Amino acid sequence: MIKAILIFNNHGKPRLSKFYEHYNEDTEQQIIRETFHLVSKRDENVCNFLEGGLLIGGSDYKLIYRHYATLYFVFCVDSSESELGILDLIQVFVETLDKCFENVCELDLIFHVDKVHHILAEMVMGGMVLETNMNEIITQVDAQNKMEKSEAGIAGAPARAVSAVKNMNLPEMPKNINIGDISIKVPNLPSFK
């Protein structure tokens, strides 16, 4: 079982948090902080497994993470999951994001956290791995987006125009954002499939 999936950046800012067990908001924030603390002090070329923190899990749980440019992807899993399998799943997740957002970067996650959630929902459900085949995931996500578009139809057009105008009015937008490309090609990836 996967207990939680967290994405945060190099400064510990949460970009996505998905808990498959209920915690109240404060505990969730503490967990994110603790996890960030544990993960961020590790060197780049050490192993990607970490005995779980105190707040989440316990001895049976492990943190499995990958670090891509500015973002950490952390999965908290118990012993029923294969460590290398989860690493691979993270890779699939990121590659899927890359496909869906076309060269994904931290900004995409910042502004479209809902979409990230929807993509994740096609991969992991209630803490269990639902689908690992990237094509299948993308097919389902696309089909749902298409539905959303068709529903928006004419009614949605003005709203889209408004948001286009808003974006135009903000030329400074990229200024205060650290954009780092999420490099997708990770060496030493254990062959899984």
Added chain:
Amino acid sequence: MFDKNLQDLVRGIRNHKEDEAKYISTCIDEIKQELKQDNIAVKANAVCKLTYLQMLGYDVSWAAFNIVEVMSSSKFTYKRIGYLAASQCFHESTDVIMLTTNQIRKDLSSPNQYDTGVALTGLSCFVTPDLARDLANDIMTLMSHTKPYIRKKAVLIMYKVFLKYPESLRPAFPRLKEKLEDPDPGVQSAAVNVICELARRNPKNYLSLAPLFFKLMTSSTNNWVLIKIIKLFGALTPLEPRLGKKLIEPLTNLIHSTSAMSLLYECVNTVIAVLISLSSGMPNHSASIQLCVQKLRILIEDSDQNLKYLGLLAMSKILKTHPKSVQSHKDLILQCLDDKDESIRLRALDLLYGMVSKKNLMEIVKKLMLHVDKAEGTTYRDELLTKIIDICSQSNYQYITNFEWYISILVELTRLEGTRHGHLIASQMLDVAIRVKAIREFAVAQMATLLDNAHLLTGNTQRNGICEVLYAAAWICGEFSEHLENPMQTLEAMLRPKVATLPGHIQAVYVQNAAKLFATVLKGQEGTTDGTAAQDASQLFIDRLPLFVQSANLEVQERASCILQLVKYIQKLQQKDVEVAEEVSALFAGELNPVAPKAQKKVPVPEGLDLDAWINEPPSESESEDEQPKAIFAKEEPKHSRPRHTEVDEKELARRREARKQEQANNPFYIKASPSSQKVYQDGPGVEHIPVVQIDLNVPLKVPGLPMSDQYVKLEEERRQKERAEKKKKDKKKRKEKRSGRGKKQYSGPESEEDITPAHMVDIVTEEMPENALPSDDDERDPSDPHKALDIDLDKPLADNEKLPVRSHRAAEAQKSPTDGETENATMQEPKKKGSKEKRGKKKDKDRDRKKSKEEKKKKKHKHEDKEEDLLGGQAEEPVLQSEETSQVAAPSTSTTAEVSDLDFWLSNAPVPSNTQEAATVAAAPEPSVTAPDSEPEEPKDTGMEEMKSSKHKKKKQKKEKEEKEKKKKKHHHHHRHSDGGGEESVQNGTVEEEEPLPPMSNYCLLAENSYIKMVYDIQGNLQDGSQVVVSVIFENKCNSFLKSMEFNVLDSLNSKLQRPEGSGPHDGLVVPFQLPPGVSNEARFVFTVQSIVMPQKLKGTLTFIVKNEDDSTHEKLDFKLHFTCTSYLITTPCYSDAFAKLLESGDLQSGSVRLEGVNMPFHHLLARICFHHHFSVVERIDSCASMYSRSIQAHHVCLLVKTSGQTVSIDAKCDEPTLLGNVLDEIKQTFSQC
């Protein structure tokens, strides 16, 4: 329209870095306004923003109702936003959840698969017990949805439903099991996932699924599924070692053939689990261990830190049972200790435990001590500390040759600041000082130094666990004070005012042991004329103790005031020049020996003693004053204290006293008055293992200041050298006496008595736990663990009170398998009763009843209810129900044992017709003994497959046999024989029939064979898809070379086509997903699509493969003809007699018949053969006449009426497809013509 959307919110927050909180609070106000509007689009937008704020840590539960509103929008866009918000912030105590039940149900049954999907995803995050109960049945229906996308989600969510509503597990389980063979890999994977998760918590309930998983393991190519299954097997093997034996081979094959590291690693892990479960040394498994260790070494040596980590992790599992194989890789593991990665160092530390020997212990510990000095984080340092102690103390200090060294190590460890493990060090100090007599003098000296420098340890008492060692130091100094060089100095150290800042329990020990020291001081002064030292000591006490008398700690206070009064009295006597030393020391006479923590529990109950029985007849029991225990007893139990009891006469009392003494003398744990009686236990095992160092007088015993362990490393080396020299001189016996003086009490008479207790300890440590104290799951489990509720026997047939609450009628579904049928019935019989609290309560009661009672009576009662409900429900579409009544009476009692013995059968090594013979010949074999040549399972793998098959068929057959309930008992006998027999007799492979065992049968028949490879195959219809059949082919490598790159190809006909993966051409071969080492066989499955199934058909095909020898490799090919018989399109389907009758009456069927002459076999054998080879099931059997039924994958009904008289068998048949019928009959005839 100009409201802020999510992007605007995010942007806004980013632009208000300084006053983020303020900005967000204004945003929340805006959101509240938006939520008040009627426009659902505005609401959805607001909810979307709330979801984001929730991630930032804001409580949004106040908007729960609005979230529900958005969830119930008819537009997918908003619905999705609503469900996402709900999944992020709803939980069990969210009260609006109960409003969602109907909405979710509506979404689940929506024609749009994505509405359903979104609802399922959301529900998986916030399902509550109520939702689970109300929706379980809807979700179960979705498990058979036409879209795999929904099926897989429905299957996965069932796990959550089970957790919240455990009653749903049993009714849903058959369908879940069925999904293991779903044609869609995603659904299959989901089902495996759920069952693995369930089985991980309660493995024993899922043992019966082992054959099915075994089949999946050998046929699946999905690594995710394989990993899950292999992990599951790892959990199952400890429960069933025979399973392990079966697994070794296929797992080894996988290890050899897979390129995926993750799979390789899990295989190695499970092989290790198997080896652990089989640890009773199977010699031929050393190869497997070697293979594992070898592969792990490769992982550890890999530059990828992840593989290194996992390699070490797995290695530590091997270490427990096969330390030798790990030890050879010591170099590698020591190397990992220096790794920069802390996780890897920790794993390497775990392994060190098994690496040490007498020779290298000091060296390794020295290395660890260096790490301790360097370690920055306290966690890692604490870990190091515990590891050092673990390593040194393991198996009774087996590897320690010099205890002075060890004591100095312990003392050095006390210098660690802020460690949590002070008590650990303390207990080690105590243990060593008490058990290793020779070291006491040295230990006392060291402890005295520690006490003297106590201020170094107690810098920060509050958070410093290290002061615990003072507890040990004080006790050792007090207890063994006769070894103290300067007792006065130590006494002074122990009574310093600063001591009062120590924790209470330590102060108490200080005070008590100060008194012991006092006794020693007095004794030391006795001989001398000068009594000032003794008087100084008394004065010291009188000055310092009042501080402790004021202690807030009761223990300290009590001890201090006692001792203070005592010392005051002694001082008076001293002033009168009275000799008191003798009497004061008498207070502390005798040795305090350690008692094992569990000693009391371990006292065996003497034979013939019933602890629950009355000692005397209750009315005649007397309350005698001189029997102290009895008096206590009587006080506790007031009803016995009535003075009406008769007095027990003196003789009787004397006799009892005698008896009690006898018993005490026989009781090893009773503390006896005379030391002689202890001799009984002196030769407990393990005593010799405690090496005791004879202290070499060349070693300076007193080291000034704190000791340096390094010194001892050097000294020890010298000592060893010297010893080696001595060894040559001295005869063996003497040396032994010297080295293990304490252990070998027979050589050292006077010492022996004190040695007993530690020896005792040893005895207890290695003692086995009593039977009922075996570590059971319950002990370890947290009572609040939700999985505890899922510990449910799944093999028991379903009782009708276990049905899931159903809301409405459901269309009758065709029965697919007997178990499934039961579920189906169960769900359908339940009339609408959802939501009714009363009923629920009643149901629970019934549940409870069911658990308690297993009497047939009860079941019959249920049967009646069943029938009534059925009538109420008026679901006449399912005529099966009535007839079930009769059949089920017999079923419940047998099916559990049937399942178990099926598994037994599968697991036992009983020979089964292996595919080395053509199936036809096997079928023709009239005597079981013919199988003798097959009984050496050279290819356990093959037999595995075979057994699996036959057991599967057998299961079906048993189901049918249950209907013939009159044979129930006999069958039972057979089962027992199967499970007891243990393996070798060939009778066992006979299927479970009454009267006499059946000859072995196999459906695998030869496909093609040459000098390299042999292929046998079997064809089975696919239940889910009417146009698919699955061909299972077992490839067996017959030569001594490696076979690889096998490609399987057939020439498609118009009617039948091999299913190839997308993107490959119509003439491409399929790659067989494994390689074959010499002598190994493996099974692969190929799916064919067929259009018409009424005619048998042959397909030509080729297998190409590469034969790889050591130096060359050749391309080979083998042609074959795949024969699709009509039988292979039939699927064993149970049918009840009334349904059968209706079918015959319907008049839609056309008839045919066949006569078989000269059939010389019992009728039940004949039926079994038809069942087995042609996939029929017996509907009813009356004497020498039986009706049978089967169904084709395209839903043709085939009905047979089989009659026998003498050697003639006539079969009348009816079927809705005459061509099919004709062909099936021909095939049946063919089968029997070979007999």
